[in-house]
Amino acid sequence: MIAIQKELFLERLETLLTTDSPSGFTMNIMNVIEEWTRSIGYDFYQTPKGTGIITIEGQSDEKTVGLSAHVDTLGAMVRSITGTGNLKFTLIGGPIVPTLDGEYCRVYTRDGKVYTGTFLSVAPSVHVHKDASTMARNADTMEIRLDEVVKSKADTLALGISPGDIICIDPKTTLINDFVKSRFLDDKASVACLFGVMQYLSDNYIKPLYRTQVIISAFEEVGHGASYLPPEISEMLAVDMGCIGEDLTCTEFDVSICAKDSSGPYDYDMTSRLIQMAKDNQLDYAVDIYPMYGSDVSAALRAGNNIKGALIGPGVHASHGMERTHYEALENTMELIYLYLTRS
């Protein structure tokens, strides 16, 4: 196994998880990523759309390979303000909405103010509402109670809150017993893994076999994350969470290799190579099919990029809800990324 600086890795993971970054609101987190990249000693630039692109010189310029992970997350946006001053919301991406009931959030106004609040159903009190326990939880039956003295729509408007403001869900990040419990491990766990590998390469003066571009995408949760790729990339490994449950074999301790998802089979040769490398190096890994899933490779292929693509990632339990993974899954993922970059 490569020697990852575990403390630095976990510190970066925690910073990523606790920095709000729903799709469309990734400006702050991209600044953090730029700063880390420069401290490691690699080049960074942002495309007009806001994708971060890191370039690592390789031993050979014969081809350019891509690695990707998405730093955007699920979230919500203010849709309207009710007569009592609560916020109706529209979702960004696809969270399991009932899990939002009772969750804390932050509302960012466009002039830079931040307010806190709580997602609740419109039947929030068991002493008042007969259907408090049974009401379906969805965007129509839920609203946000602000921690401000608001009694009317005018009061909320006076705070400077209006439709279109970004709502960020509290990730509740907790590190315990080498488990990481948090929302948005999908896909910040993978972004942290990419930084773990880049730090290792840089510290040990190791160049990947080929020139490598690391794509930190910012719109994956809404479907078009890596739809633009620098044209020199001819193959790309997406690093995104592995699915757990039903008949899938992945656990919170494994790196998952996805053979096929909703967008179809991944590149046969790349996927076979990854499986062989995982096997030869005694990694804890699983090969699985994701029935309801698309990745940055799917977005890139759909947009017409002429690449080979594969998908790996740490096993994440309860995805798009209260997620959890274990440090071992992250270690196995970093090892497989490292092998991909340095072995033919």
Ligand SMILES: [Zn+2]
């Ligand atoms: Zn994801």
